[in-house]
Amino acid sequence: MRLPKxxxxxxxxxxxxxxxxxxxxxxxxxxxxxxxxxxxREQRSLNGQPKAETIxxxxxxxxxxxxxxxxQLSQGQRLYKWMNCSGCHANGGGGMGPPLMDDEWRxxxxxxxxxxxxxxGRPNGMPRFEGKITEQEAWQIASYVRSLSAQQGQDVxxxxxxxxxxxEPPTLAERGKVLPENNLTGPKDEQN
Amino acid sequence: MAPLVxxxxxxxxxxxxxxxxxGWLAALxxxxxxxxxxxxxxxxxxxxxxxxxFRPFYPMDRGKDLGIHSWPPxxxxxxxxxxxxWISFDPxxxxxxxGTGNPGPWNHEQRPGDNKWxxxxxxxxxxxxxxxxxxxxxxxxxxxxxxxxxxILLDMxxxxxxxxxxxxxxxxxxxxxxxxxxxxVLSADPFGYINSSRxxxxxxxxxxxxxxxxxxxxxxxxxxxxxxxxxxxxxxxxFSPRTGLIYxxxxxxxxxxxxxxxxxxxxxxxxGAESKVYAGPGGYRGVLTAWDPVARKPAWEVHEDLPLWSGxxxxxxxxxxxxxxxxxxxxxxxxxxxxxxxxxxxSGIISQPVAYRxxxxxxxxxxxxGVGGWAxxxxxxxxxxxxxxxxxxxxxxxxxLPNKTKSGGRLFVFALDG
Numbered sequence: 349m350r351l352p353k354x355x356x357x358x359x360x361x362x363x364x365x366x367x368x369x370x371x372x373x374x375x376x377x378x379x380x381x382x383x384x385x386x387x388x389r390e391q392r393s394l395n396g397q398p399k400a401e402t403i404x405x406x407x408x409x410x411x412x413x414x415x416x417x418x419x420q421l422s423q424g425q426r427l428y429k430w431m432n433c434s435g436c437h438a439n440g441g442g443g444m445g446p447p448l449m450d451d452e453w454r455x456x457x458x459x460x461x462x463x464x465x466x467x468x469g470r471p472n473g474m475p476r477f478e479g480k481i482t483e484q485e486a487w488q489i490a491s492y493v494r495s496l497s498a499q500q501g502q503d504v505x506x507x508x509x510x511x512x513x514x515x516e517p518p519t520l521a522e523r524g525k526v527l528p529e530n531n532l533t534g535p536k537d538e539q540n
Numbered sequence: 541m542a543p544l545v546x547x548x549x550x551x552x553x554x555x556x557x558x559x560x561x562x563g564w565l566a567a568l569x570x571x572x573x574x575x576x577x578x579x580x581x582x583x584x585x586x587x588x589x590x591x592x593x594f595r596p597f598y599p600m601d602r603g604k605d606l607g608i609h610s611w612p613p614x615x616x617x618x619x620x621x622x623x624x625x626w627i628s629f630d631p632x633x634x635x636x637x638x639g640t641g642n643p644g645p646w647n648h649e650q651r652p653g654d655n656k657w658x659x660x661x662x663x664x665x666x667x668x669x670x671x672x673x674x675x676x677x678x679x680x681x682x683x684x685x686x687x688x689x690x691x692i693l694l695d696m697x698x699x700x701x702x703x704x705x706x707x708x709x710x711x712x713x714x715x716x717x718x719x720x721x722x723x724x725v726l727s728a729d730p731f732g733y734i735n736s737s738r739x740x741x742x743x744x745x746x747x748x749x750x751x752x753x754x755x756x757x758x759x760x761x762x763x764x765x766x767x768x769x770x771x772x773x774x775x776x777x778x779f780s781p782r783t784g785l786i787y788x789x790x791x792x793x794x795x796x797x798x799x800x801x802x803x804x805x806x807x808x809x810x811x812g813a814e815s816k817v818y819a820g821p822g823g824y825r826g827v828l829t830a831w832d833p834v835a836r837k838p839a840w841e842v843h844e845d846l847p848l849w850s851g852x853x854x855x856x857x858x859x860x861x862x863x864x865x866x867x868x869x870x871x872x873x874x875x876x877x878x879x880x881x882x883x884x885x886x887s888g889i890i891s892q893p894v895a896y897r898x899x900x901x902x903x904x905x906x907x908x909x910g911v912g913g914w915a916x917x918x919x920x921x922x923x924x925x926x927x928x929x930x931x932x933x934x935x936x937x938x939x940x941l942p943n944k945t946k947s948g949g950r951l952f953v954f955a956l957d958g
Binding site for chain 2: 429430431432433434435436438439440441442443444446447449450475480511512
């Protein structure tokens with residue numbers, strides 16, 4: 349379920365009914381959503397900018413078993429190549445697809461957001477991998493993807509990256525800011 | 541690609557050589573829009589429209605169903621050979637000439653064989669689509685050398701005799717002069733720095749590769765020149781009948797290339813390669829070469845700091861216009877290469893300038909700004925330069941671009957009389 353931004357005008361329309369007040373937050377959210385779809389016509393922005401998902405949930409409990417886990421991350425690194433992720437996203441810097449090593453997440457940067465993106469695809473080119481890989485493999489890839497923006501501990505990273513040895517191994521690379529302010533002026537790699 | 545209307549047909553091809561597609565060119569009837577013919581660039585002869593009229597000059601291009609037999613089993617179905625570049629039309633012989641894209645995947649170890657009919661040039665009858673001849677510039681292409689660059693049709697003296705020729709500045713760095721009636725290579729001279737091949741064997745027509753520069757799985761081959769983007773990519777040259785020179789906008793880059801096994805997964809890139817690109821010898825990344833096709837050598841060269849990714853335009857006033865990736869729109873003297881005029885626009889130029897006379901009788905030159913494409917994706921798509929394999933390695937070659945230009949997209953029109 350996706351709630352586009354900028355709909356606060358509508359939120360004020362449906363009066364809160366007693367079941368909503370009495371029920372839990374989830375029921376309330378559901379009611380609001382139903383109210384939203386009923387209260388006005390769908391509005392779509394034509395500027396092509398994807399909207400982030402805003403639904404807030406607690407972190408998926410599976411996070412813990414895939415993050416900060418060297419085995420899962422290494423498997424993810426291998427699958428990242430096998431499933432041709434690198435063809436579009438390179439080794440994090442992007443190409444035909446957006447970069448994954450910067451601090452910008454169009455569809456959320458949490459593990460479960462990335463897993464959802466991998467399994468179900470996104471508009472403008474991100475294919476759907478559901479049915480091609482297992483859910484477990486999607487979690488492994490997500491774990492590796494988060495490591496590209498240094499969101500995994502250095503001790504978890506694979507000592508031997510699968511990428512062409514054009515870059516320093518991540519274990520030797522100086523650890524930059526976790527979330528660089530400007531992705532165009534990040535730490536310089538002085539090779540050529 | 542922009543379609544070409546020729547001989548009553550609208551000609552259009554497909555792209556996607558990095559995605560395991562099968563390349564084709566289609567002709568639609570210009571009046572009705574109905575499909576007149578469609579020629580694939582891989583597969584059985586009947587799909588490629590190869591029949592009785594097919595007379596390739598070199599033995600390497602003769603034989604039945606080479607579009608199947610020059611590939612591992614079934615590989616031709618996802619082998620690339622797209623048509624996304626330029627088509628030239630010779631009305632006198634009712635023939636079109638166009639190049640075919642790279643074979644896929646980039647990892648050549650997965651596709652032993654010559655990989656017909658990729659990375660070469662076809663001559664076809666525009667009415668029926670029947671192939672007349674084919675010449676493969678890069679048999680078993682090793683470096684993504686799409687052969688989609690423009691072909692310039694000239695009638696010019698070769699070794700003292702007037703010949704009907706087709707001139708192609710190729711991705712692999714050679715300026716080919718072909719006999720456009722037969723497909724014979726009359727000459728192939730390097731117009732940029734090349735260390736991955738030793739030349740073209742004019743007897744067999746085959747490119748002579750340098751063994752040490754051949755990519756191999758498990759190691760990275762360093763310093764391959766030219767790059768995957770070629771000594772020259774898609775951006776077209778201009779010919780001036782006044783000077784007899786061909787103005788070639790091109791690049792001076794080299795690369796490291798590593799290949800790995802690519803899996804074919806529908807809807808995802810089918811590459812099996814990573815590369816890292818950097819400036820070639822001399823340190824400059826772009827060149828405008830004025831090539832004398834009769835003397836077979838450059839008349840002059842202009843070096844540009846950034847890769848030269850715009851087309852060139854030659855005018856009757858003996859000026860050559862082109863744009864740079866940092867947003868200078870320049871006019872140089874067609875005979876000397878001396879800078880005559882320049883104007884800075886809001887963003888880098890990777891488009892093709894045009895000149896025209898307006899309804900008011902004045903002459904204009906127009907160009908679109910807006911950096912992007914393979915060379916400018918770092919700025920237009922905001923890629924991350926910390927990864928030097930980003931945009932298939934091109935980002936590494938233009939790390940300074942974000943400091944020199946920004947993304948844009950505007951049409952600029954200049955009046956010649958001010």
